[in-house]
Amino acid sequence: MEGADASASHKYAKELQVGVRVVQMACSLCQKLQKGSVGPSPDHVISKDDDSPVTVADWSVQAMISWMLSESFGRENVSIVAEEDAQTLSDDSATSLLASVVATVNETLAMAPRFGLKGPTKPLGGSEILDAINCCNSTGGPVGRHWVLDPVDGTLGFVRGDQYAVALALIENGQVVVGVLGCPNYSSKRKLVNNSSVRSDLWQEGCVMYTSKGSGQAWMQPLIQGHGSLEWPNSASVIRVSSIDNPVMATFCEPVEKTNSNHSYSAGIAHRVGLRKQPLRVYSMVKYAAIARGDAEIYMKFAKAGYKEKIWDHAAGVVIVEEAGGVVTDAGGRPLDFSKGVYLEGLDRGIVACSGVNLHEKIIGAVYASWDSSHL
Ligand SMILES: [Mg+2]
Structure with a gap:
């Protein structure tokens, strides 16, 4: 595609190319785990200190991408802010868990040439893999x-065979400049629908979306199938936000889980703005993907008091929506600030992503009008 060629000559061409390829590899890794063809059962879940789930997929993807980025750009040049650490995996009682991660990572790295990348000359050992996970301990900054x-965003969606994402972004001097979002259960050919149980024959039809800041375009590739290989950049097509700007016609997305998101407040805003459709409740950053692709027009998330949004849950999705023609701000209408470290510090009330300025202004207006009566 012409557009993808243009992006390949961009300032961030190498970062984008490597980023897309490692996310393709990560999606392949997750699909294999989900089908049970490698590793333990995908629903083998360990609870973290904050009660959020982590699986072999989370650690394996983080280790694999960390290793590949270091290999591609030089370990000394690579700073990674990522969700997982290897503390649990390093424990003496976690030997079989670590063995599963080691096997999964090595099987995936062995496929690197199919994705146009160079893997290790011999399989990595446990300590190298723990090291690859642990070196993702940067705290970012301006x-x-x-x-x-975020190696697996929406781990619960992954465990349930529903939507999840692999999200990789590059921040340069506080700005998100590259975003890559792998959506293994989001068919590149089918619209997202509510309460769908994902059929296993659609798994191969997932997609990877990507962009670089200022390119004015975002792209989507299907996941690499079976024994195929990545045709870069010819397999990509341009994606664009929806042109619907009438609230009556608009679809809005929100998180499935109520833990970190206030559904009743979103419902109130939806009512004020005149949205008629039921919310599309979707796990993970696939919500951003749905806006970028034009499957939905609005993504609203109002966090409960005390919850702090992390940069890895938003960076890739935000830049992809923006370059696909959409608008993303906090609920006060200000841009999200990715320069303050691990958290989106100073975030005003929540996050609003829209396909266009008209809907966005209406939502922000409704937030201001309704805030006093909310129960956040
Ligand atoms: Mg995660």
């Missing part, structure tokens, strides 16, 4: 380049 990774 200066320099930092990769931002």
Whole structure:
């Protein structure tokens, strides 16, 4: 595609190319785990200190992407802010868990040439894999380049065979400049529908979306199938936000879980703005993907008091929606600030992503009008 060729000559061409390829590899890894063809059962879940789930997929993707980025750009040049650490995996009682991660990562790295990348000359050992996970301990900030990774966003969606995402972004001097979002259960050919149980024959039809800041375009590739290989950039097509700006016609997305998101407040805003459709409740950053692709027009998330949004849950999705023609701000209408470290510090009440300025202004207006009566 012409557009993808244009992006390949962009300032961030190499970062984008490597980023897309490692996310393709990560999606392949997750699909294999989900089908049970490698590793333990995908629903083998360990609870973290904050009660959120983590699986072999989370650690394996983080280790694999960390290793590949270091290999591609030089370990000394790579700073990664990522969700997982290897503390649980390093425990003496976690030997079989670590063995599963090691096997999964090595099986995926062995496929690197199919994705146009160079893997290790011999399989990595446990300590190298723990090291690859642990070196993703950057805290980001306003200066320099930092990769931002959520290895499996929406782990619960992954465990349930529903939507989840692999999210990789590059932040340069506080700005998100590259975003890559792998959506293994989001068919590149089918619209997202509510309460769908994902059929296993659609798994191969997932997609990877990507962009670089200022390119004015975002792209989507299907996941690499079976024994195929990645045709870069010819397999990509341009994606664009929806042109619907009438609230009556608009679809809005929100998180499935109520833990970190206030559904009743969103419902109130939806009512004020005149949205008629039931909310599309979707796990993970696939919500951003749905806006970028034009499957939905609005994504609203109002966090409960005390919850702090992390940069890896938003960076890739935000830049993809923006370059696809959409608008993303906090609920006060200000841009999200990715320069303050691991958290989106100073975030005003919540996050509003829209396909266009008209809907966005209406939502922000409704937030201001309704705030006093909310129960956040
Ligand atoms: Mg995660």
